[in-house]
Amino acid sequence: MRNETVSPFEKPLSGSAKLLLVAGAAGTIVLFYIFITLTILCLLLWVGMELIAIVALARFGMAGMIAKYVERDIKLIGRLARSLWLRSGAEFRLKLKPEEAPGIVAILRKLCAKLQIPLPDDLFLAMNAGAWVELRGLRQNFGKTNIGIGYDLLAGLSVREVEAVLAHELVHAKLIHRFFKNWLGAGLGRAATVANYLSAIVDAYRREGMSFTIAEAILRVADLLTRWCARLVSAYSRQDEFEADHGAAELCGTAPLRSALQKLDSLHQALERLPWNERMAQIQSEAGLSKWLVQELAAKIAGPSDTRSSAVFNRYSTHPLTRDRIAALPDDGSQSGESTPGISLLADPDAVALKLAGEIERQLSVEEQKDVKQLRRWLRKLRRTGHIRPAQWPGVILTVVGIGIGIGNLTSIPWYGSVAIFSASIAAGWLLMRAMRYKDRLELPRPAFAALKAAWSDTTEIKDIKETQKLLEKELLQNVSTELKPRKKAAALAAEAYAALGRCDYLSAHVAARLCQNHNEKSVEGALALAVASAALHQPEQSERLINFVLKTTALRTTSTVWGAAWAATLMGSSMAAEALLQEAVKKQPGDSTLLALLALNQSNRNKLLGALTSIRLTCLPQPASTEHAKLLISLLLDRGDLREAHVWLQQLDRKTRDDREVQIAWIRLHLLQRQFAEAEQWIKEMEALDIPGDLLITIGRLYENARNDLKATAFFDRALVIGHYPEARLALARQAAQTNEHDRAREHILAALDITKPLGKNAMAPMQIFQNALWQLLSLEPMMADCRAWIADLPLGGKPGTLNRRSMMVYARNEKEAETYLQVIRQAMEPDKAPLSVSYYNIVSAPKDLQPLHPVKPGVQRIYH
Secondary structure, three states: OOOOOOOOOOOOOOHHHHHHHHHHHHHHHHHHHHHHHHHHHHHHHHHHHHHHHHHHHHOOOOOHHHHHHHHHHHHHHHHHHHHOOOOOOOOOEEEEOHHHOHHHHHHHHHHHHHHOOOOOOEEEEEOOOOEEEEEEEEEOOEEEEEEEEEHHHHHHOEHHHHHHHHHHHHHHHHHOOHHHHHHHHHHHHHHHHHHHHHHHHHHHHHHOOOOOHHHHHHHHHHHHHHHHHHHHHHHHHHHHHHHHHHHHHHHHOHHHHHHHHHHHHHHHHHHOOOOHHHHHHHHHOOOOOHHHHHHHHHHHHHOOOOOHHHOOOOOOOOOOOHHHHHHHOOOOOOOOOOOOEHHHHOOOHHHHHHHHHHHHHHHHHHHHHHHHHHHHHHHHHHHOOOOOOHHHHHHHHHHHHHHHHHHHOOOOOOHHHHHHHHHHHHHHHHHHHHHOOOOOOOOOOOOOHHHHHHHHHOOOOOOOHHHHHHHHHHHHHHHOOOOOOHHHHHHHHHHHHHHHHHOOOHHHHHHHHHHHHHHOOOOHHHHHHHHHHHHHOOOHHHHHHHHHHHHHHHOOOOHHHHHHHHHHHHHHOOHHHHHHHHHHHHHHOOOOHHHHHHHHHHHHHOOOHHHHHHHHHHHHOOOOOOHHHHHHHHHHHHHHOOHHHHHHHHHHOOHHHHHOHHHHHHHHHHHHHOOOHHHHHHHHHHHHHOOOOHHHHHHHHHHHHHOOOHHHHHHHHHHHHHHOEOHHHHHHHHHHHHHOOOHHHHHHHHHHHOOOOOOEOOOOOOHHHOHHHHHHHHHHOOOOEOOOEEEEEEOOOOOOOOOOOOOEEEEEEOOHHHHHHHHHHHHHHHOOOOOOOOHHHOEEEEOOHHHOOOOOEOOEEEEEOO
């Protein structure tokens, strides 16, 4: 369903109109500060009243009735107060020396002289296609000024166009009232942070079918004020952009600025298909990055651009539409002139690119270390939810009694005697509690990384799983039949489950652990083994429940419990929890190659590439623990774009691995990143001699897609579909069709990918696994619309597994009828042979105010809401 939206033109405002806009923006920010201050004061008063009520109810043993609400409200106050503290994010940029960018410095000197302003204090370079100015100070045209420009912008624009862009930023530096602009930005940032936090907490309660009345009331006002703030501050910012454009046109001429603005949309689209690892490969190559980047961008900018997404006016945008900016420029009859790439303004573009990449990776390393600290805090908080074991209660009682005796004898014995009793009781109680912690009765095995990988890569299906389980149960019960006591039988079955996990025989482990739980439901070993086996057998709900039981019982403080929880989290794909637990496991077992490899795997899943490389290198130097460890290292090196080291490792692998599919794929990746298409073809021919399965055809197609060889990519995706139904191949073909603006064909592929009635090809991804990606691709084909609302559609119970039954969907549409149409399209695509759902079987309601879109959006089904 497509409907092009006509967007009104925006123009620069007159003096009085802009003054009213400024007053409105400032007034709204002041109103927000007044509101949030009064809100926090009222909440403090409310919590005080709740504490008084707790004291009163404690006399009747009823304090617990409201204690949880007091804790909730105190947490709300704390989060609201912290939301007012704006934190600066990481800055992935390089400070340039004047001798590194003599051309840019010369342009800045010339423009500053014309504008009669001081030269900027610092010049920064980032790996993007933007330009910006940072203004600090209290008055207009006074204070510290930093100016920044993107390496990609320099590669994509000519020297005259870059000069026009720099002029635009310097006009900002001359005209903007620094304190007022920064004050407005900070106020809007605080308002948005508060509204987002409140919306998240209220939405979490909604999903659980509960309500948080106080937060909902605050959110209604905060959301309204934030929308006002955003709209007015953005309108004020757009007027600044018009002024800066006009000033830049006077300095450099209209034509260069117009040309730069026209190129920007195409430039951003071109950069979307230039992956970071290919940039890094070019940076490390002898040819360098600059020449390659200029050629790639020139080819894309010369072609047509898709401007549909930028053609709709957005009242919350800080920049006007490109067409409005161009229309507002004066017609001075100037010409763009020369086309020398702006990258020539750098003294040594390739050396600067290498230095910039190093600075980006340094900052990434800092951010990854911050994340490690956050994971440690998360694990400490998680462990505090563990329960006190019965054996630990004597330590608690000893501590309490000792404290009581110490306090009670303050008047009868010297103060130091009371302190001694107090200290001794705490120390003795703590030592007793520590001594009575849970201890591992059995050590959970750690299979080799190669064995773990082989197990999760094995797609062999057991024909009659119920009969197999019965045979395993019979055999296991016979093995423990000599044990008479249930607890001893449970212990023997737990040992069998652990032994099966050591072999990565998850089905046998599941049966043994389940029988163990039947004999002793409080067995930690049985619960831990069953949690790991359940995760491997795609039973995440059961695995999470069992891990929670182990957590409450043991606080995950022993070697086996930490490793078992990490193992289960890895199998379930919970990479954040897995990384936190594996970090702790590595502390207990430093140097363990299995733990380090799994840690690297989970870190890479969370895009922590530098940390992943550090972890896996520990298992590969001086010699790899196994071929699988070396292959993981090679894969991560290729992800980073470190082709030289990857090539060395590939050459070091034994020739017996030449027929290894992963090694062959690694060689193909290496050659394609080096643009060596003939060498990649040679490896593909070797693979074809042994037949290539459908899933590997898709992998090769993606590699060609990343290399921007769309014809070869399409050929491999088509070959995969000949073999079987591969939803991911359909999505890939849809991407290819969208590249050539064949939107109808792209839509057909996407909807075909959602069909759950077709049998899947071997190792294919199920439709629900690619469901959200399919929605994103479908939405990308739609034009932006300014008048859409958010709707929540509750789907009915029953139906086939793998569908959207018992789910709620978020849909953007102009009215309820259109929302229903979008929903029916998705539902019909999943089960084409079924009749459309009757309106009586589902419910569509308007989403709450805080979930309504602020800006133009692409209509359609957005995501699974819950």
